[in-house]
Amino acid sequence: MNISRRVVEHRRWLHQHPEFGFEEHETSDYIANHLEKLKIPFKRVKTGIIADINVGASETIAFRADIDALPIQEVEGRIYGSKNPGRMHACGHDAHAAMLLTAAEYMVEIEKPKKNVRLIFQPAEERIGGAKFMIKNGAVDDVDMVFGIHVWAKTESGVFGVKSGPLMAGVSKMKLTINGNGGHAAFPHETTNPIAVGATVVNELYKIHPLNIDPLESAVINVTAFNSGNAFNVVPEKAEILGTIRTFSKDTREKIFFRIRNLKKLAKSLGADLDVELENLTVPVVNSKEAVDVAINALQKLNFKFIKAKSGMGGEDFAYYLEKVPGAFLFLGIRNEEKGITSPHHSSTFDVDESILGKGVKFFLKVSGVE
Numbered sequence: 001m002n003i004s005r006r007v008v009e010h011r012r013w014l015h016q017h018p019e020f021g022f023e024e025h026e027t028s029d030y031i032a033n034h035l036e037k038l039k040i041p042f043k044r045v046k047t048g049i050i051a052d053i054n055v056g057a058s059e060t061i062a063f064r065a066d067i068d069a070l071p072i073q074e075v076e077g078r079i080y081g082s083k084n085p086g087r088m089h090a091c092g093h094d095a096h097a098a099m100l101l102t103a104a105e106y107m108v109e110i111e112k113p114k115k116n117v118r119l120i121f122q123p124a125e126e127r128i129g130g131a132k133f134m135i136k137n138g139a140v141d142d143v144d145m146v147f148g149i150h151v152w153a154k155t156e157s158g159v160f161g162v163k164s165g166p167l168m169a170g171v172s173k174m175k176l177t178i179n180g181n182g183g184h185a186a187f188p189h190e191t192t193n194p195i196a197v198g199a200t201v202v203n204e205l206y207k208i209h210p211l212n213i214d215p216l217e218s219a220v221i222n223v224t225a226f227n228s229g230n231a232f233n234v235v236p237e238k239a240e241i242l243g244t245i246r247t248f249s250k251d252t253r254e255k256i257f258f259r260i261r262n263l264k265k266l267a268k269s270l271g272a273d274l275d276v277e278l279e280n281l282t283v284p285v286v287n288s289k290e291a292v293d294v295a296i297n298a299l300q301k302l303n304f305k306f307i308k309a310k311s312g313m314g315g316e317d318f319a320y321y322l323e324k325v326p327g328a329f330l331f332l333g334i335r336n337e338e339k340g341i342t343s344p345h346h347s348s349t350f351d352v353d354e355s356i357l358g359k360g361v362k363f364f365l366k367v368s369g370v371e
Contacts, residue, residue: 001110003102004358010098011354012080018069018087018094021124022046027067027097031121034101038108040119045137048130051119053104055112062118062139062146063103063364064321065096066125075349090350092151092334097121099149099360106365114369118143128171128281131317135324145291146327147367148318149360151352153345155333158356160299160363161309162330164292168285169220169246171315172253174260175277176201178228178267182237192271194239195228200270201263202226202241208259213252220246220313221256246313248284285319288326295328298366304359332360 017026024047035042035051042051047067074081074088082088089095100119107113120139124130140146155161178201180194202223209219221243228239247253257278267274299306309331318329335342336353343349 001106003106003361004355006105007098007102007357007361008354010101011094011352011357014067014094014097015080015089016083018082018084018089020071020087021068021127021130024067024123028121028123031067031097031101035104038105040104040108042119045134047123048134048137049119049121050134050137050139051104051121053107053113053117053119055114055116057115059144060116060118060142061368062120062143062321062325063100064120064122064139064146064148064318065100066093066122066130067097068093068124068126068130070126070346072346072348088348090347091126091345092352093125095151095334095352095357095360096149099357100364102361103364103368106361107368107370111370113365117368125317128317131320135320140321140324143325145294146321146325147291147295147364148321148327148329149332149363150316150329151334152331153335153343153350155307155331155335157333157336157341157353158305158359159333160304160306160330160359161333162287162292162295162299162306162328163309163311164287164289166248166284166286167309167311167329168316168319169218169248169313170250170253170284170319171281172245173279173281174241174243174245176241176260176263177275177277178239178241179273179275180235180237180239181271182235185233185235188235191235193235194237194272197267197270197272198226198228198239198241201267201274204263204266205243205260208256212259213255217252218248218311218313219252219256220244245278246315248311253280282315282317283319283323285316285329286322287328288322291326291328294367295330295363298363302359302362302366304363330363332356
């Protein structure tokens with residue numbers, strides 16, 4: 001079995017058929033058909049798949065690959081480009097699924113693993129909710145350890161990034177609604193302009209981290225949308241502010257939430273009402289030292305180059321698996337300047353260096369005990 005050729009075949013098919021979270025019907029069928037040919041027992045939960053390669057071992061490890069795509073129109077001209085307009089695998093989930101499916105094929109066709117292996121093909125990572133759904137349906141029941149790989153555009157192609165402890169931030173969503181008093185723009189004294197109040201609120205939001213949070217604590221508070229009004233001569237009734245909050249610490253997050261809720265008093269002093277909606281989307285990704293040691297041992301045996309991963313403020317719902325069982329989330333570099341593969345994740349020109357995907361397959365195999 002040629003691992004490199006097989007994983008590229010899978011990746012290109014998946015790349016050509018991107019689908020949104022919980023709508024990955026064609027993707028799920030593709031994976032299920034291959035598992036059926038391999039006679040690997042599995043169950044489908046919506047568009048997700050949980051499969052087991054049971055060799056009667058005392059230890060069970062799980063590998064997770066996400067399978068959903070993004071609402072992005074891919075750049076034209078690629079022979080393996082998306083066939084679904086407005087949908088694109090712009091974050092590497094096609095590569096993740098291809099690596100895990102190829103590893104499963106190797107375990108059946110070439111060499112059985114020495115540990116029981118749980119295969120988790122997870123929908124809706126981008127949409128948020130896929131990991132919780134899979135866990136609810138037994139994805140990590142009776143699992144001793146869980147691993148995941150994410151291809152990474154910031155790291156040199158073929159180099160793994162791994163570290164124990166906090167790796168990616170917990171993600172929260174912020175929605176602030178300012179209710180003012182609309183009217184004619186020529187008579188500002190007769191109105192409470194929610195845009196003016198909102199501008200003050202935005203300014204205060206950006207002061208929270210430097211003024212109220214320990215400088216040694218990482219956090220992001222970022223406004224991403226400010227919507228209000230539609231005419232030059234009308235003061236609107238309402239303004240809406242959207243944004244994201246990223247932290248590694250629950251305590252830091254709660255301090256930020258407290259400060260944001262306190263802005264209601266500020267808005268009131270300016271004559272407006274402020275409604276605050278704060279929603280936690282993911283918890284931080286925190287790798288266990290035990291699992292990281294297993295991962296590093298596998299990388300060393302394979303003679304694969306690895307570096308200490310740099311923690312970042314991006315979010316990943318793989319974090320919910322890590323709340324249930326020890327595990328490790330690794331990065332696999334795909335940046336190759338000679339091939340022109342330098343675009344960031346979530347961009348229309350994003351691509352992966354396919355030549356290194358076999359390394360991800362071999363990592364899964366080595367961790368499962370395949371020599």
